[in-house]
Structures are given as C-alpha cells and as structure tokens.
Amino acid sequence: MIRLIDVYKDYEGYEAVKGISIEVKEGELYVLLGPSGCGKSTTLRLINRMVERSSGDIFVEGEHVDSIQVETLRKKMGYVIQSTGLFPHMDVAANIATVPHLLKWDEKRIRERNREMLELVGLEPEVYLKKLPRELSGGEAQRVGVARALAADPHILLMDEPFGAVDPISRLRLQKEFKEIQKKLKKTVIFVTHDVEEALLLGDRICIMRDGIVVQEGTPEQVILKPEDQFVEDFFGKEGALSLLARFKAREYKEELKVQGEPLADDASLKEALSEMILRGEDRVALNSGSISLAAIMKLIRGEHT
Ligand SMILES: Nc1ncnc2c1ncn2[C@@H]1O[C@H](COP(=O)(O)OP(=O)(O)O)[C@@H](O)[C@H]1O
Ligand SMILES: [Mg+2]
Numbered sequence: 200m201i202r203l204i205d206v207y208k209d210y211e212g213y214e215a216v217k218g219i220s221i222e223v224k225e226g227e228l229y230v231l232l233g234p235s236g237c238g239k240s241t242t243l244r245l246i247n248r249m250v251e252r253s254s255g256d257i258f259v260e261g262e263h264v265d266s267i268q269v270e271t272l273r274k275k276m277g278y279v280i281q282s283t284g285l286f287p288h289m290d291v292a293a294n295i296a297t298v299p300h301l302l303k304w305d306e307k308r309i310r311e312r313n314r315e316m317l318e319l320v321g322l323e324p325e326v327y328l329k330k331l332p333r334e335l336s337g338g339e340a341q342r343v344g345v346a347r348a349l350a351a352d353p354h355i356l357l358m359d360e361p362f363g364a365v366d367p368i369s370r371l372r373l374q375k376e377f378k379e380i381q382k383k384l385k386k387t388v389i390f391v392t393h394d395v396e397e398a399l400l401l402g403d404r405i406c407i408m409r410d411g412i413v414v415q416e417g418t419p420e421q422v423i424l425k426p427e428d429q430f431v432e433d434f435f436g437k438e439g440a441l442s443l444l445a446r447f448k449a450r451e452y453k454e455e456l457k458v459q460g461e462p463l464a465d466d467a468s469l470k471e472a473l474s475e476m477i478l479r480g481e482d483r484v485a486l487n488s489g490s491i492s493l494a495a496i497m498k499l500i501r502g503e504h505t
Contacts, residue, residue: 200222200225200227200259200260200387201222201223201246201257201258201259201260201355201387201389202221202222202223202256202257202258203219203220203221203222203246203255203256203257204220204256204257204258205218205219205220205254205255205256206218206219206220206242206245206252206254206255206256206257207252207253207255208238208241208242208245208250208252208253208411209253214411215238215411216238216241216242216245216252216411217238217410217411217412218255218411218412219238219408219411219412219413220413221406221413221416223387223389224387225387226385226386226387227387227388227403227404228381228388228390228401228402228403229387229388229389229402229403229404229405229406230389230390230391230392230398230401230402230404230405230406231243231389231390231391231392231406231408232392232393232395232398232402232405232406232407232408232434233393233407233408233409233434234393234409234434235393237408237409237410237411238408238410238411239391239392239393239408240359240391242391242408243357243359243389243391245257246259246276246357246389247272247273247276247278247357248264248272248273259272259275259355260275260354274298274301274302274351274353275353275354276353276354276355276356276357277298277347277349277351277353277355277356277357277386278356278357278358279341279344279345279347279348279356279357279358279359279361280358280359280360280361281359281360281361281363281364282364284344285332285340285343285344285347286332287331287332287333288331289331289332290328290329290330290331291313291317291327291329291330291331291332291335291343292313292328292329294343294347295312295313295316295317295343295346295347295350296309296312296313296350297347297350298347298350298351298353299312299350299351302351312350313328313350316346316347316349316350317343317346319346319349320342320343320345320346320376320380321342321376322339322342322343322346327339327343336369337364337365337366337369338366338369338370338372338373341361341362341364341365342373344361345361345377345380349380349384349386354386354387355386355387355388355389356386356387356388356389357388357389358388358390358391359391360391360392361390362374362377362397363392370397374397374400374401375400377401378400378401381401390402395434395435395436395439395442396442396445398419399419399423399439399442399445399446400442400445400446402419403418404417404418405417405418405419405422407422407430407431407434409430414428414430414431415427415428415431419443419446420443420502422435423435423439423440423442423443424440424500424502440500441473442470443500444468444469444470444472444473444496444499444500445468445469445470445471446468446469447468447469447499448466448467448468448469449463449467449468449469449471449472449486449491450465450466450467450486450487450491452469452491452495452496452499453486453488453489453490453491454489454490454491454492454495455489456483456489456490456492457485457488457489457490458481458483458484458485458490459485460479460481460484460485461485462484462485462486462487463475463484463485463486463487463491465486465487467486469491469496469499472484472491472496473493473496476493482494
C-alpha cells in the first residue's frame with residue numbers, strides 16, 4: 200500500500216533520515232514512534248512530498264510517488280497535524296469542505312458530507328458548523344482537524360502528533376474515539392507520535408525510530424515483550440507492560456465464572472481490570488457477565504493467548 204525503500208533525507212548536510220525501508224499494509228494503523236528529532240515528521244512528509252527525499256524510492260498504492268502529480272498525491276491523503284492547521288478565518292463547515300471544494304463536489308453533497316463528518320467525530324452539526332476555529336477548545340479543534348482530513352474519503356491518512364497539544368483527559372478520549380472511527384473506516388493510517396501509551400493503544404504495528412533509522416518494527420506485543428535492544432527497552436520503560444494492557448478490552452478475555460462485587464464497565468481495559476484487582480485485593484473481578492482473572496492477564500503478557 201505504502202512502501203519506502205532505502206529512503207534518505209539530507210537537510211543541507213544534516214541527515215535526518217538514513218535509509219528507511221518500511222511497508223504499510225492496506226487498512227493498517229502504522230505508528231512511527233521515537234524521541235523528538237529522530238525523523239518521524241520528515242518520514243511522514245516524504246510520503247506526500249511536502250519534503251523531497253535525497254535518495255531511495257517511495258510507492259503509494261503501487262505507483263512511484265515521482266510518477267504522480269503532487270496535487271493528485273496529496274488529494275489521496277488526509278493530513279492531520281498537532282496545531283490542526285485549521286484556516287482561522289473560515290468557519291468549521293468551510294474548513295471541513297476544503298478538499299471536497301478542490302474536487303468540485305456540488306454544494307448539496309458538501310453540506311451533507313460536513314454534517315456526516317461532524318457526527319462521526321462526535322460534534323453536533325447544528326452547534327459547530329458555523330463556529331470559527333478560535334471559538335473551539337483544543338479537543339474540538341482536533342476533532343474538526345480529523346473531520347477535515349476524512350472529508351473527501353481519502354484511502355490514506357497521515358497524522359503527525361494529532362492529539363499532542365490537548366490536555367491528557369481530552370487526549371485519551373480522542374484516542375479512544377479515533378480508535379473506534381478507525382475500526383469502522385479502516386483507512387491506511389501512518390500515525391506519528393513520541394507518546395508510548397498512544398502508540399500502544401492505537402497501533403496495529405509500531406515502528407520505533409532513533410536518529411533517522413528504524414530500530415524495531417512489530418506489533419505492540421512484540422515490541423513490548425521482545426524488545427530487540429536496550430534502546431527499545433528503555434524507551435518503553437518499566438511500565439511498558441501496563442501500557443500494553445490499556446490496549447485490550449477486559450471483556451475480550453472474559454471467563455464464564457461468576458464472582459461477587461461491582462462489575463467493571465463494559466469497555467474497561469485490562470489495565471483498568473488489573474488496577475481494580477489491586478484495589479480490591481482480589482485476583483478476579485466481575486464483568487457484566489462472567490469475570491476476568493489475573494491468570495488471563497498473565498497469559499497475555501507471556502504471549503500464550505491465542
Ligand atoms: N526543514 C529542515 N531543515 C533542517 N533541518 C530540519 C528540517 N526539518 C527537520 N530538521 C531536522 O531533522 C531532524 C528530524 O526532524 P523531524 O523529522 O521533525 O523529527 P521528529 O518529528 O521525529 O521530532 C531534526 O534534527 C530536525 O532539527
Ligand atoms: Mg515531529
């Protein structure tokens with residue numbers, strides 16, 4: 200779907216990307232994770248040619264990026280950035296309609312699409328369509344940024360620390376909502392972040408970068424449970440396993456056995472289930488039907504679940 204082969208980027212003598220080869224599959228949410236300055240944003244921008252590579256090849260949906268007109272290439276891809284990049288003098292409706300306008304959709308279709316997109320990201324159209332960006336909270340602005348990127352129904356989404364600037368509580372909500380949206384839409388997403396929890400929560404696969412190279416690539420379980428070197432292990436830190444548990448829903452590891460006590464919320468994660476076990480001093484807590492056990496969590500951590 201998207202393939203980078205031995206790609207380099209040299210900014211006037213400074214090598215920001217040094218031979219990256221990755222392949223992102225259709226419908227996958229692929230995370231570029233690493234410390235600030237390791238070349239994540241550069242790698243993302245090489246794909247839509249906001250930055251031109253120094254050498255190597257990039258293919259998008261089977262076509263070499265050099266053989267596609269830049270405007271055509273960018274229209275294939277929604278792009279979401281941290282500061283949202285909303286046009287300040289345009290209202291929410293006009294912002295969302297940016298690409299549909301470029302594509303010359305008719306007004307009726309654009310109006311319907313605006314509403315559909317706002318509903319998708321959890322904002323009431325009547326309330327938000329006519330607002331200006333400065334009248335939005337950080338979280339609302341990010342939602343509009345996501346709505347705008349999705350408006351023309353691109354196959355591909357490039358997201359650069361999209362939730363980085365919002366407060367921690369709104370961020371977690373946005374992450375969970377985005378995960379649900381992605382489950383429905385199944386876009387091919389490349390998602391840049393330096394936030395370990397975010398990467399583990401959202402990524403189907405995670406590519407860990409350092410100083411312009413890839414140090415490890417794998418599923419969240421693989422990178423946490425089998426770090427290939429000290430850098431990766433240190434990057435995730437001692438709480439990496441807990442962050443990994445945040446990714447899974449307790450109900451997916453449910454056992455039939457019923458136990459006493461207040462059942463966990465239906466969407467509780469394994470991390471929350473473990474926290475409840477510690478608080479209650481039990482090795483099993485109730486779910487709405489059945490229960491979740493410490494043993495099941497340990498099995499997952501040992502890689503024994505199927
Ligand atoms: N336009 C530019 N000109 C010169 N150096 C740049 C430019 N953009 C980024 N860099 C440098 O390239 C490196 C990687 O940057 P970037 O890709 O933005 O990293 P990340 O997104 O991982 O924080 C950094 O050292 C940064 O200072
Ligand atoms: Mg960056």
